[in-house]
Amino acid sequence: MLKPKRTAGSRDLAAIEMRRSLAQRIKELTEEPGEHLTPIPGLSLYHRTSPTPCFRASYEPGLSIFVQGRKRILLGGTEYLCDGWSFLLSSIDVPAQSQIIEASEKTPLLSIFLRLDMPMVREVLSRDDIPEGPPSAHRQGLVVGETTVGLLRAAMRMLELLDTPEDIPFLSPLAHREILYHILRTPQAGRLRAIATSGDLVQRTGRAISWLRENYAKPLHMEALASTARMGVSTLHHQFRALTGMSPLQYQKQLRLQTARLRMLMDGFNATTAAYEVGYESVSQFSREYSRFFGLPPIRDVKALKNVNTALESVV
Incomplete structure (x- = not known):
């Protein structure tokens, strides 16, 4: 099971209070359970009031910040556990199984999803004043980290823009950059860099994944799938397994x-x-x-x- 490592003092009073404030704000903005799209490009809020069975889910390139409740995600035999102190970073549209394991009317699962603006990510990474961290050893399409006070505050500032819709076009990109900056100050920074700089092979693998999602009922011919991805069969197998933890055939079966x-x-x-x-x-x-x-x-x-x-x- 992959879950964020807790460090001494990571749950200080400032983080606890910020997390509570963010949970209250999400509740105010989502009176009813469900997924709530917002006027801010790429930003959605989630409010769930009961556990769920394990169902198929897809994760597009984005950032999920959890402030309450617990969710379990399975990808290629790896289990990821997200709780109120976690963020989840996802790369290309990866197949996974998702299950809410802790949520109720009194204490719902509350989270924020921000779809990553990849040109903006690359722009932030190109700055000279952004420190170059170690490369990511984690190659699958998901990674879990522990939220920081700075990340929670940046998320709150983004939500506050919903009170002044006229400010969203100008200020939401600044809030997006601030959130990216705080992710780059976590141990998962290397994964964000890998997502942004993964290059052509990952994008080609994404085409194969998209084809399978749309044509799962059709017979699978690896040569044809590799042709769709514009790469050799062995290269596609290697890239596909690195991102999803399974082969194309296993993915189709799932x-x-x-x-x-x-x-x-x-x-x-x-x-x-x-x-x-x-x-x-x-x-x-x-x-x-x-x-x-x-x-x-x-x-x-x-x-x-x-x-x-x-x-x-x-x-x-």
């Missing part, structure tokens, strides 16, 4: 299984219909792979999920 699970849960599909819908030619193979991935056969798993959702709704 997309198929997670989509089938959602169709059965939300649309009432039976296992046979769901299997064919997501591209399986053999229902028995689908059932075997589903059981290995989720721990239960399709029908039992969906029934258990429905029981969990019913129980959560009765609590709320």
